[in-house]
Amino acid sequence: MRSHGVPNFPDPTVAPVAFKNALGEAITSPEGQTGVTVCQHLLPGGRVGTGSQSSANSPAQATALLEFAHCLRSHGFANFPDPNSSGAITHEMLAADGINLRQPGLLAAADTCVSATHGVLTKADVARFAAGN
Numbered sequence: 001m002r003s004h005g006v007p008n009f010p011d012p013t014v015a016p017v018a019f020k021n022a023l024g025e026a027i028t029s030p031e032g033q034t035g036v037t038v039c040q041h042l043l044p045g046g047r048v049g050t051g052s053q054s055s056a057n058s059p060a061q062a063t064a065l066l067e068f069a070h071c072l073r074s075h076g077f078a079n080f081p082d083p084n085s086s087g088a089i090t091h092e093m094l095a096a097d098g099i100n101l102r103q104p105g106l107l108a109a110a111d112t113c114v115s116a117t118h119g120v121l122t123k124a125d126v127a128r129f130a131a132g133n
Contacts, residue, residue: 062087064120071113077106091132101130 065083072080079097083089094101101107110126 058087061120064117065089067116068110068113068121071116072106072109075105075109075113077109091129 062083065087069080069082069089077099080099081089081093081097084093091101099106107126107130110130111123114121114123114126
């Protein structure tokens with residue numbers, strides 16, 4: 001935004017994922033914290049924390065997803081949405097814009113467009129997203 005004429009546009013903030021037990025209480029035990037640390041690589045972006053329940057992508061991840069969306073539009077999927085305000089693309093967003101992950105050519109184009117993200121997004125990430133994970 002700043003490079004497009006909005007000089008005081010703020011940097012996005014990144015809120016960590018909150019981990020709670022089945023009762024909705026924050027995980028604070030040493031064992032629980034160890035589990036969180038060991039398993040954090042399974043999260044998108046590998047972010048963990050004990051604060052807010054919301055999560056957002058880093059500015060670099062959001063930019064990469066914006067480039068990914070632009071690439072998919074240039075490959076014939078004109079309705080493919082830009083990331084939301086949290087820098088994410090969700091299944092709900094795709095459905096709202098009429099994008100079906102099973103439509104012919106979409107996954108092949110997505111695999112091609114991961115190169116636009118400069119390693120932030122991988123073909124494995126696309127496959128997991130398409131599988132609903």
